[in-house]
Amino acid sequence: MSDASSRFSRRQFTASALALAGAAGISPLAMAKGKYPEKEALKFGFIKLTDCAPLVIAYEKGFFEEEGLFVTLEAQANWKVLLDRVIDGQLDGAHMLAGQPLGATIGFGTKADIVTAFSMDLNGNGITVSNEVWAEMKKHLPVKDGKVEHPIKADALKKVVDAWKKEGKQFKMGMVFPVSTHNYELRYWLAAGGLNPGYYTASDISGTSKADVLLSVTPPPQMPATMEAGTIHGYCVGEPWNQQAVFKGIGVPVITDHEIWKNNPEKVFGVTADWAKKYPNSHVAVVKALIRAGQWLDASPENREEAVKILSKSQYVGADAKVIANSMTGTFEYEKGDKRPAPDFNIFFRKYATYPFYSDAVWYLTQMRRWGQITESKPDSWYHDVAKKVYRPDVYMEAANALVADGKIKASDLPKTDGYKPVDNGFIDGVAYDGKKPNDYLSQFKIGLKANDKV
Structure with missing residues (x-):
C-alpha cells in the first residue's frame, strides 16, 4: 500500500472528532474551542525547486496529519498554471513567488485576491551566465589567491554587454515570471551595475522597453537547457538549476541573491482571500505545520x-x-571547483524567515513601480494598504502562538514587530531600504521610475 493510501485509511478509521484529535495530535484545548479544520482534505501545488521544502517536509514528516489535515502535493507545470489553479479552486493553496499574491491583488496579469500568512524561506536564488559570457566577464574581475573576488557586481557584465552592442548583438537573460523575485533581483543587480533591464509599458508588456539586457520568462527546470541552446546567455533562478549548470559544465553562477539583498524573502504560501475566510481553522492548521517544517529544516545539518x-x-x-x-547543506559552488561556504543560502526558520513582514511586501511593490508594472505614482499609504490586504501576520501569529503553547517552538522564535523590519542596509549597491517610506526609497535609484515618472 502506498504512503498516501495508508494515510487515507488511517484517517477513514477515525470515527469521531475527538478520536481524530487524539490520533492527529490536535490539542484538547483547540478541540474545546472548535478549532479543528473546517476542511481536512487539501491539495497544494508547488514548482520543482528546493524551496518547496517546507511543504514537502510538512507532508513527509507528518506535520500536516498532526494538525488534522490530509494533504496531497502536486507539482505544477509553471507559475501561471499554479496561480490559475489556486484561483479557480483546483488547488487549495500553493508554494508561490513572493510577488504573485501582490501582483494578482493589484491586477498585474491575472486579477484575484490572494493572501499569504507564511513566508517559506529567505534567499535561495542565483544568477548564472554561459561559459562564453563568463570568460569575457572574468577578464574584468579582481582575483585574490587564485580565485575571483566575490560578490561579483554587474559592472563586469556591462563591459561584455557594451562590447556586444558594438557588434550588433543582443544580450538576453531568463527569469521565471514577471512578478518573480528572480525578475526583481536580476533587474536590481543589472541596474546596480549600470545596465537598464527595461520597462513595462501598456504597449510593451514584455518589460523590454529601453532595455540594455532583454529579459524573458523561462520555466525554472528549463533554464540550463535554454542557455545551452544559446536562446539566452544567462538567467536568474532558484536551486537546483544554478548548480545544475555547474554540474553540466555549461555555465557559471556569478552571484547569489543573498549577495544582492542579504536575507531577502523568496517564496510564500498563498491561498485565495475567499478560501482564507471560508476555512480559517484549516488555514491556521496549515501554517502551524509549515512553521514546524521550517524549524525542522533549520534544526541540524543532519x-x-x-x-x-x-x-x-x-x-x-x-x-x-x-x-x-x-x-542546501551550507555551501555554494560558483566556477567549477570553487565551492564556498554559504550557510545562509537557504534559511527556512532562522532570522524570523517564516513571518510575513509588511515591509517585504512593500519592497516588491516598489520594484513593480520602479520597472513600470505599476504605471503611475502612488502615495506611501497605498503601498501600506496593499501590503496589509495581502500579508496576514495575524493568521501567522495565531498559528505560532498555538505552537508556543504546545511547546513546539519558543516565544523567542517570534519577532516583536509592527510588521516592518528596521532600515535594511544589506543591498549590493549600498542603498538603504526603509519599508515605511517607499517613495523616498525609489528616489535613490539612478535607473528606474520614481515620483511621477512615466516611460
Missing part, C-alpha cells in the same frame, strides 16, 4: 541532508541529490 534525499525524489524536485546538496 536534517538538511535528509531533506536533500527527500527532495531528490521524482515527485518533488527530481534532481540529483548531489546537485541539491551543493546549495
Whole structure:
C-alpha cells in the first residue's frame, strides 16, 4: 500500500472528532474551542525547486496529519498554471513567488485576491551566465589567491554587454515570471551595475522597453537547457538549476541573491482571500505545520541532508541529490571547483524567515513601480494598504502562538514587530531600504521610475 493510501485509511478509521484529535495530535484545548479544520482534505501545488521544502517536509514528516489535515502535493507545470489553479479552486493553496499574491491583488496579469500568512524561506536564488559570457566577464574581475573576488557586481557584465552592442548583438537573460523575485533581483543587480533591464509599458508588456539586457520568462527546470541552446546567455533562478549548470559544465553562477539583498524573502504560501475566510481553522492548521517544517529544516545539518534525499525524489524536485546538496547543506559552488561556504543560502526558520513582514511586501511593490508594472505614482499609504490586504501576520501569529503553547517552538522564535523590519542596509549597491517610506526609497535609484515618472 502506498504512503498516501495508508494515510487515507488511517484517517477513514477515525470515527469521531475527538478520536481524530487524539490520533492527529490536535490539542484538547483547540478541540474545546472548535478549532479543528473546517476542511481536512487539501491539495497544494508547488514548482520543482528546493524551496518547496517546507511543504514537502510538512507532508513527509507528518506535520500536516498532526494538525488534522490530509494533504496531497502536486507539482505544477509553471507559475501561471499554479496561480490559475489556486484561483479557480483546483488547488487549495500553493508554494508561490513572493510577488504573485501582490501582483494578482493589484491586477498585474491575472486579477484575484490572494493572501499569504507564511513566508517559506529567505534567499535561495542565483544568477548564472554561459561559459562564453563568463570568460569575457572574468577578464574584468579582481582575483585574490587564485580565485575571483566575490560578490561579483554587474559592472563586469556591462563591459561584455557594451562590447556586444558594438557588434550588433543582443544580450538576453531568463527569469521565471514577471512578478518573480528572480525578475526583481536580476533587474536590481543589472541596474546596480549600470545596465537598464527595461520597462513595462501598456504597449510593451514584455518589460523590454529601453532595455540594455532583454529579459524573458523561462520555466525554472528549463533554464540550463535554454542557455545551452544559446536562446539566452544567462538567467536568474532558484536551486537546483544554478548548480545544475555547474554540474553540466555549461555555465557559471556569478552571484547569489543573498549577495544582492542579504536575507531577502523568496517564496510564500498563498491561498485565495475567499478560501482564507471560508476555512480559517484549516488555514491556521496549515501554517502551524509549515512553521514546524521550517524549524525542522533549520534544526541540524543532519536534517538538511535528509531533506536533500527527500527532495531528490521524482515527485518533488527530481534532481540529483548531489546537485541539491551543493546549495542546501551550507555551501555554494560558483566556477567549477570553487565551492564556498554559504550557510545562509537557504534559511527556512532562522532570522524570523517564516513571518510575513509588511515591509517585504512593500519592497516588491516598489520594484513593480520602479520597472513600470505599476504605471503611475502612488502615495506611501497605498503601498501600506496593499501590503496589509495581502500579508496576514495575524493568521501567522495565531498559528505560532498555538505552537508556543504546545511547546513546539519558543516565544523567542517570534519577532516583536509592527510588521516592518528596521532600515535594511544589506543591498549590493549600498542603498538603504526603509519599508515605511517607499517613495523616498525609489528616489535613490539612478535607473528606474520614481515620483511621477512615466516611460
